[in-house]
């Protein structure tokens with residue numbers, strides 16, 4: 132599929148999406164987000180793809196939602212055009228998604244990364260919610276996902292004072308899985324994604340869903356969800372294969388069913 136604002140490719144079971152608006156530091160315009168949504172749904176439906184990686188350039192993962200596309204909008208324009216709802220596709224993807232971040236991950240760029248399942252960072256990554264400087268606040272989870280990750284004190288400072296996090300700080304706060312040198316961050320992320328793509332697909336899907344429930348449900352409801360998902364996996368051929376392979380001391384051969 133030909134896109135104008137993103138580049139997509141498949142590498143050994145991994146669907147890779149690169150944002151491609153270098154001159155605008157990958158600002159997430161409505162058109163780019165439309166293409167991203169389309170590519171994510173295509174990869175989610177593609178049986179050859181087991182994991183997805185979103186990335187930008189070394190200089191910028193994404194410097195936020197496109198300010199130029201919003202500058203003149205009225206509240207009713209924002210409400211009726213509901214551009215942010217186009218961003219929601221990421222929340223409906225069943226396969227694991229990793230954000231590979233280098234350089235700026237600001238505003239909506241940071242929020243998009245936080246909506247992924249894991250974040251890897253190059254040593255130059257910088258995470259922040261600078262919306263306050265524009266007279267607005269984050270609109271895609273920056274006050275919610277960030278606060279759950281870093282706690283109230285730091286979230287307030289980031290949202291109200293544009294305090295930024297380095298890659299290493301973000302890792303210490305549990306926002307980032309791994310920090311790599313700039314030269315290798317994408318290759319290392321692809322290795323991680325290929326590993327994810329080789330896991331038992333149904334278990335990966337339910338494992339992702341169950342971890343996400345921890346942010347949405349009470350502990351009791353979350354535990355109930357987990358138990359049902361755990362039981363359900365005993366209906367899969369992969370559970371039989373995984374346990375047989377363990378007992379027979381061989382590698383499992385997953386079928387994804």
Ligand code: CAA
Nearest residue numbers: 154155156158194195196197198199238239261269270271
């Ligand atoms: N939207 C539109 N264009 C952007 C942009 C954005 N978010 N971020 C950068 N650009 C454009 C600049 O306008 C500039 O374009 P021109 O050459 O046509 O002027 C180009 O990218 C390069 O940017 P700079 O010249 O500013 O580069 P710099 O190296 O001096 O600074 C930066 C880099 C610190 C990231 C700076 O560009 C910046 O502060 N960008 C805005 C960050 C921001 O406020 N993001 C939040 C957006 S609102 C949001 O995301 C809402 C939400 O929660 C959903």
